[in-house]
Amino acid sequence: MATGRVIFHVDCDYFFAQAEELRNPSLKGKPVVVCVYSGRTPDSGAVGTANYPARKLGIHSGMPIAFAKKKATPGTVFLPVDLPHYSAVSGKIVRVFQEFAAKVEKTSIDEAFLDVSQETNGDFSAARELALKLKHGIKGKTGITVSVGVGPNKLVAKIASGHQKPDGLTIVQPEKVRDFLSALDVEKIPGIGGKTSAKLREMNVNTVKDLASVPVAVLVENFGRARGAFMHNASLGIDESEVTSERERKQLSIIRTLKQDAKNPAEMEGFLKEISEKLFERVKAEGVFFRTVSIIAIDSRLGHFTRSKTLESPANSFEAIHSTARALFESFFSEKKGVVLRRGGVGVANLGEPKNQKSLSDFA
DNA sequence: CCCTCGATCAC
DNA sequence: CCTCATATCGAGGG
Numbered sequence: 001m002a003t004g005r006v007i008f009h010v011d012c013d014y015f016f017a018q019a020e021e022l023r024n025p026s027l028k029g030k031p032v033v034v035c036v037y038s039g040r041t042p043d044s045g046a047v048g049t050a051n052y053p054a055r056k057l058g059i060h061s062g063m064p065i066a067f068a069k070k071k072a073t074p075g076t077v078f079l080p081v082d083l084p085h086y087s088a089v090s091g092k093i094v095r096v097f098q099e100f101a102a103k104v105e106k107t108s109i110d111e112a113f114l115d116v117s118q119e120t121n122g123d124f125s126a127a128r129e130l131a132l133k134l135k136h137g138i139k140g141k142t143g144i145t146v147s148v149g150v151g152p153n154k155l156v157a158k159i160a161s162g163h164q165k166p167d168g169l170t171i172v173q174p175e176k177v178r179d180f181l182s183a184l185d186v187e188k189i190p191g192i193g194g195k196t197s198a199k200l201r202e203m204n205v206n207t208v209k210d211l212a213s214v215p216v217a218v219l220v221e222n223f224g225r226a227r228g229a230f231m232h233n234a235s236l237g238i239d240e241s242e243v244t245s246e247r248e249r250k251q252l253s254i255i256r257t258l259k260q261d262a263k264n265p266a267e268m269e270g271f272l273k274e275i276s277e278k279l280f281e282r283v284k285a286e287g288v289f290f291r292t293v294s295i296i297a298i299d300s301r302l303g304h305f306t307r308s309k310t311l312e313s314p315a316n317s318f319e320a321i322h323s324t325a326r327a328l329f330e331s332f333f334s335e336k337k338g339v340v341l342r343r344g345g346v347g348v349a350n351l352g353e354p355k356n357q358k359s360l361s362d363f364a
Numbered sequence: 365c366c367c368t369c370g371a372t373c374a375c
Numbered sequence: 376c377c378t379c380a381t382a383t384c385g386a387g388g389g
Contacts, residue, residue, distance in 0.1 A: 036378040046378040048375090061375080064376045081378090108375065191383095193373045224385060227372095255379060292367085302377065306369060343378090 006127045007243060008101070008114040008134070009149040009157035012093065013166035015110035017051035019089045020079055022143045031057055031076040035065050038257035043069060048081050052166065083109075092142045100134050103243045113154050115243035124150070124173045131169055152177065155239035159188055177237035182209035189234045196223065196231075211235035248351075249286065254279045255296055255345030262341040265330045271344060272329065276322040279346050283321070289314035290348035293324035297332055298343035307332055310350065321346060 012018065016034040021027045031054035037045040043066045050059040050068070054076065059068045069078070090109045097104045103115035114134075120126040131148045138146055147168035149160025156177055160170040172180045186208055187197045199222065205211050212235035220228030233239065254275050262268035283290065294308035307328045311320065325346045333339060 038378060044376075044378095046376095048378075062378080065378095066376060110375090191373065195372060226384060249381090250383095251381065253380060257378075294368095298377095304370080308368060310367060345379090347380090 004122050005115065005117045005152055006120045006122060006124065007151055007154055007157040008116055008127075008131060009151075009154065009161040010097070010112050010114065010134070010138075011147045011149075011161045011165070012090075012110035013145050013147060014049050014051045014055075015090075015144075016049035016081060016086055017054070018144055019086050020082075021051065022089070023085070027077055029053065031059070031073065033059055033065075033068055033072070033076060033078050034081055035068075035078055036081050037065070040257050040259060044257070086110075089142060089144065093138055093144060093146075096134070096138050096141055099137065100130065104245055105243045105247070113157065113243045124171060128169075128171055131171070135167075135169065153237075153239040154241055154243065155190070155234055156180070156237055158190055159184070162188070181235070181237050182207065182212070184208045186211050186235075189231070191227075191230060191234070196227075199223075208235050249288075250351060251347055251349040252279060252282050252286065252288075252290075252351070253294070253296070253345055253347030254282070255298075255343060257343045258341065261300055262344075263339075265326065265333055268329065268341060268344060272326060272346070273322060275344065275346050276318065276325055279348065280318040280321055283316060283348060286351075288348075288351045289316045289353065290320075291315070291350035291352075292348065293321055293328070294347040294349060295325050295328045295332065296343075296345035296347070297329070297339070297341055300340040300342050302342070305332065305336075308349075314352070321348065 017032045020032055020034060032051040033054050034048045035045055036048045045065045047059060047061055047063045047065060047068050049061055057071045057073060059071050086109055094104065094106055094112065097112055097114055101114035101116045101119060105113040107113065116127065116130055120130055127150050131150055135146060135148060138144055145167040147161050147165045149157040149163065150171040151157040151160050152174045156172050160172050163170040184207060186192050186200050186205060189208065200211065205214060211231060216228060216232040219231050222228070223231060256275055258268065258271055291314050292308055292310045294306060297305045309324055309328060311324070
C-alpha cells in the first residue's frame with residue numbers, strides 16, 4: 001500500500017465540551033454535557049458532545065437530553081451549544097494546521113485532513129515527528145488536545161485517528177495497512193454505518209478481513225455499483241481520493257423543530273418565514289444563486305420526507321425561497337392527509353455563480 | 365441527461 | 376423522547 005503519500009487525519013477530542021472546559025477550567029474533571037436544545041420543552045433536544053467523565057456515566061452524542069439527565073450525577077454540568085465560540089477555536093486550530101501542511105482539508109468544525117507528503121518527503125518516521133510537533137503546536141497555541149491518525153491515504157488516516165483517543169497518535173505504515181484493518185469491525189470504515197453493517201452481518205461479514213474476502217460482484221449486487229466498489233476498495237485499504245482544500249458547497253439547508261406541531265400550512269406560516277429568512281441570510285453571505293428549492297418534513301412519528309422543485313432559472317431572492325417552500329409544504333399537506341408536522345426545513349441546491357448557472361432556457 | 369424522492373451516513 | 380447539516384447514491388420517471 002505504498003502510495004508515496006503521507007496523510008494526517010486530525011480529530012479534536014470531545015470538541016464542544018473541551019472548548020467549554022478551556023474557557024471555564026473549573027469544569028475540568030466534572031461531567032460536561034453540551035446540549036442542542038430544540039426549544040420545544042425545557043429539556044427537549046439532543047446531546048451534542050459529552051466529555052469523558054460524562055461518557056463514563058453512559059452519556060453520548062445524539063442522546064436525548066432528558067435521557068442524559070436521568071444518567072447524570074449531581075455534579076454534572078449541562079451547557080447549551082455555542083457554535084460561534086467553537087468556530088473561533090476551530091479557526092485558530094486550522095491556522096496551526098496551515099503552518100504544518102500546504103494542503104489542508106477541513107471536513108467539519110473539529111476534523112481535518114492534512115497532506116504532508118511534501119513536508120515529510122514520504123517518510124513515516126518523519127511523519128511521526130511532525131505529528132507530535134503538530135499536537136504540541138495545537139495544544140500550545142489553542143489548549144486543545146487532538147487525536148491524529150497517519151496513513152498512506154485519507155481512509156486509513158481517518159480510521160487511525162479513531163483508534164486511540166483522546167490525545168492519541170496512531171501511525172499506520174503502508175506495509176501495515178492490511179494487518180491494521182483486517183481485525184477491525186466493518187463499522188470502523190467511514191461510510192459503513194448501522195444499516196449497512198447489519199446487512200453485512202446477515203451475510204456473515206463482521207470484520208474488514210471478512211469483507212475483503214467477498215467478491216466485489218456480490219457487494220455490487222447487494223449495495224449498488226458505487227457503494228459496492230467503495231466497500232471493496234476500503235476493505236483493502238485502497239483510497240485514491242485527494243486532500244482538497246477548496247470544496248465548493250453544493251447545497252445549503254436549515255431544519256428546525258416547531259414549538260408546536262403543525263397540522264396545516266397556516267399553522268407553520270410564521271415558522272416557515274423565519275427559517276426561509278435564515279436560509280436567505282446564508283445564501284446572501286455565500287453570494288450564490290440557486291435553481292432548486294427543497295423542503296424537509298419530519299412528522300410526529302419521526303418519519304422523514306423531502307420534496308423539491310427546480311426553477312426555470314437561477315434565483316437568489318428571499319421570495320424565491322419562501323414562496324417555493326410554501327408551495328411545496330402546501331402540496332405536501334394536501335398529499336399527506338392528516339400529517340402532523342414536528343420539524344420542518346428548507347434548502348437550496350443546484351448552486352452556482354450567476355454566470356456559471358445553467359438554466360433550462362439554455363437548452364431550449 | 366435531468367428531476368424528484370427516499371435512504372444512508374454521520375455531525 | 377428523538378438536534379442539525381451535508382453529500383452521495385440509486386430508483387423511477389421523463
